[in-house]
Amino acid sequence: MNLDTLLKKTARTLYLSARILPTSIRPAFTVAYLLCRYADTIADTHLLPAQRRLYWVQKFPQIVQAEKLEQQAVLLKEITGSSSNPYEKTLLTHLEDCLEELRHIEPDLKPFIVRVVKAVCQGMELDLQRFPQQKKAPAVPLQTRQELEQYCQLMGGEPGLFWSELIAYASPLLLPKEVFFELGQQIGNALQIVNILRDLPRDLRQGRCYFAREELTKVDLTVADLLLTKNSIRFAPIKKEGIGWGRKNLEQAAAYYAAIPKSQWRIRAAVAWPMLWTADTFYKLAQAPDLLNPTRRIKISKKRVYSTMMKSVLFVVSNRYFEKTLMAKLAQLH
Secondary structure, three states, X not given: OOHXXXXXXXXXXXXXXXXXXXXXXXXXXXXXXXXXXXXXXXXXXXXXXXXXXXXXXXXXXXXXXXXXXXXXXXXXXXXXXXOOOHHHHHHHOOHXXXXXXXXXXXXXXXXXXXXHHHHHHHHHHHHHHHOOOOOOOOOEEEOOHHHHHHHHHXXXXXXXXXXXXXXXXXXXXXXXXXXXXXXXXXXXXXXXXXXXXXXHHHHHOOOEEEEEHHHHHHOOOOOHHHHOHHHHHHHHHHHHHHHHHHHXXXXXXXXXXXXXXXXXXXXXXXXXXXXXHHHHHHHHHHHOXXXXXXXXXXXXXXXXXXXXXXXXXXXXXXXXXXXXXXXXXXXXXX
């Protein structure tokens, strides 16, 4: 199985954006995502004790950067077959293929990949250190709002920076790079808070609550209360605040998009789709009366995904049309 196929199997929506990227940056994007996904699987498997998972998550950036073959062989032996997801299980057997592809990536792009893998692994370290790792252990909340934003920066902002660095490598920009990179991090934060809100019921049952104790106390909730779907109404103020923070970050998407020249139609389409899908998901989250329901998975429909893609020509040729579409979606969140 080649890496493009593996990406398609493990990240169907993201693959839609990846496949339209210019060939100069598509392999780097694919390898970086798969390596981060590999690290995530290490962090989540319960076939290894927590301390061993922490050890490998800490070592993983070194394996990626320095190609330490002995450590790689030990890791493969310990982790292979540890996922119940058949596509993740396939991913776990293809670490060598990912690292081999990394060797052929443009030298200027390799530091970007190493940095984003390191940042994501730091976020996973925090998970392993903060939250209980025993099966069915009661969930533990973060202590402060700042911890949530720090986590979003590592898991969303840094990938947003990576995405922006790839774009800057492949295309001229109509903004200074440092400004473009900062906007990319803010957009990445928005994508991450969407994931946290959407995955809340599942995370709670895995011992993780990314919403701070101080926030829960303000609305007279405990982490245990969040296990009951009926408390979705009481959780609504915290949900609203999270969506509001994400909305503020996602508002930067218009300036970010306008900084990419219209001649770069592949990049513009690949960037427009996930940002608009994120706005759609925010709306779905805002409208959900039972966010805490563990049997419900909030996601946008395939129809919405493909209708956005069908409008790509309009987005590519008109910054104004993109901004108008985005802001109309975000206006629904008030």
